[in-house]
Amino acid sequence: MTTTEAAAAVATQAERTPRRRRHLGGAARATMILTYVVLGVLALVYIYPFLISVASSFKTDADATQNPLSLLPETWSFAAYERLFTTVPLLQWTANSAIITIVVTVCRVFFDSLAGYALSRLKWRGQTVVFAGLIAVMAVPNVVLLIPRFLILKQLGLYDSFAGMIIPIIIDAAGIFIMKQFFESIPVSVEEAARIDGAGVFRTYWSIVLPMARPALITLFILSFQGSWNEFSHFLISRQSASLNTLTTGVASLTSGQLGSGNQYPLQLAAAVLMSIPVTVVFFIFQKRILSTSEGGEKG
Numbered sequence: 001m002t003t004t005e006a007a008a009a010v011a012t013q014a015e016r017t018p019r020r021r022r023h024l025g026g027a028a029r030a031t032m033i034l035t036y037v038v039l040g041v042l043a044l045v046y047i048y049p050f051l052i053s054v055a056s057s058f059k060t061d062a063d064a065t066q067n068p069l070s071l072l073p074e075t076w077s078f079a080a081y082e083r084l085f086t087t088v089p090l091l092q093w094t095a096n097s098a099i100i101t102i103v104v105t106v107c108r109v110f111f112d113s114l115a116g117y118a119l120s121r122l123k124w125r126g127q128t129v130v131f132a133g134l135i136a137v138m139a140v141p142n143v144v145l146l147i148p149r150f151l152i153l154k155q156l157g158l159y160d161s162f163a164g165m166i167i168p169i170i171i172d173a174a175g176i177f178i179m180k181q182f183f184e185s186i187p188v189s190v191e192e193a194a195r196i197d198g199a200g201v202f203r204t205y206w207s208i209v210l211p212m213a214r215p216a217l218i219t220l221f222i223l224s225f226q227g228s229w230n231e232f233s234h235f236l237i238s239r240q241s242a243s244l245n246t247l248t249t250g251v252a253s254l255t256s257g258q259l260g261s262g263n264q265y266p267l268q269l270a271a272a273v274l275m276s277i278p279v280t281v282v283f284f285i286f287q288k289r290i291l292s293t294s295e296g297g298e299k300g
Contacts (some may be wrong), residue, residue, distance in 0.1 A: 026107035050276075057081070066266040080266035090271065092243070093250035097229060100166055100246065104228040107170035109221055113213065115171070116179025117205045121188075131180075137173040142233060150237040164238045165246075169228065175220050182216035183209060218286050226279050247275050 039206070051071055056064045057080055059073040061193060065072070084090045118124075119131055122159045149168055150159075158164030186209060194204045210217070232248040239245075 005222070042098075043161070048270075053269045054273055057273050059266050061264065061266060068265070074095075077291055080270035083267055084270055084274070087269070088254070088267070089245075089250070090274070093245050093247045096244060097246040101167050101225060101228045102163070102169055103142050105221060105224040106223075108175050108224040108228075109217060111171050112175035112211060112220060112224075113179045113217065114205070115176045116181075117183055117209060119176070119180045120183035121191075121205075121209075122201070134173050134176060138177065146233055146237050149234070153238055160240045160244065165235055165244065168238070169231065172224065175224065178220055178223075179213065179216055182213055186212055194262065222283060222286055225282055229275075229279055230255050246296070247271070251275065 035244075052069060055071045055073060056068065058076050058078065059067075060075055060077050060079070063070075063074050119127065119134075153159045153164045153168070158167065190212070191204050191208055194208045199207070230248060231246075232252065235246050235249050236252075239249070251268060254268045254271060
């Protein structure tokens with residue numbers, strides 16, 4: 001092959017390569033567009049009920065009944081929100097929910113992480129049995145435990161009190177499992193220096209390991225906040241007085257028609273929209289730190 005022929009072959013190959021790359025790029029682009037379209041449709045299906053809730057909260061009772069799926073009210077009305085802050089004891093429900101949520105969230109973050117550390121780092125008799133029991137509790141539906149929990153609260157004299165609403169849910173089996181698995185991903189060598197310096201078990205946990213578990217702690221914080229804020233079944237069986245109503249049980253009373261006749265869809269949905277604001281704010285504040293799963297290890 002002469003030099004001219006070799007140069008021509010190289011030029012031909014160079015011309016074919018960009019075309020192939022452009023062809024592959026076009027196929028990949030089409031696949032990406034199709035993926036985004038499918039994800040967009042699924043997101044719309046998931047978000048649409050919430051959009052209906054927001055739109056219906058500004059409707060009249062008649063409009064919400066006749067056009068339940070419409071996203072545009074025929075007549076914009078703020079009557080539902082006015083009733084929430086006048087007729088309905090919304091502020092009392094919110095205060096009760098806030099108190100319970102703060103206490104439960106703080107306790108869960110502390111006790112779940114402490115128990116997770118004990119299961120992952122300490123060696124003690126019966127550890128395997130306790131962990132198996134933890135998995136078993138996670139496998140049991142929560143509704144199955146409602147009647148035993150109610151009987152225990154009655155026997156201990158905690159029924160219809162803040163203590164009875166808070167104490168049974170300050171520890172969560174799923175939170176302990178999450179923290180245990182995260183602690184096991186941290187090398188044991190990071191604790192050796194603290195032990196050489198004479199640090200005890202709790203000091204090592206608090207000063208060395210816990211700061212490295214920040215991503216798991218933030219995840220546990222959000223799950224605990226959301227779970228206790230939206231808790232319904234436990235509050236339903238642990239209290240009877242109207243003064244101890246939380247937002248979930250209070251809104252449930254609205255759905256049963258206790259505050260008037262009619263379906264009261266706008267009133268119920270307005271309360272649901274206001275309920276979702278704190279959880280949404282907390283999630284958007286901490287979402288970047290949830291995704292930074294390597295943050296704790298890098299800082300260690």
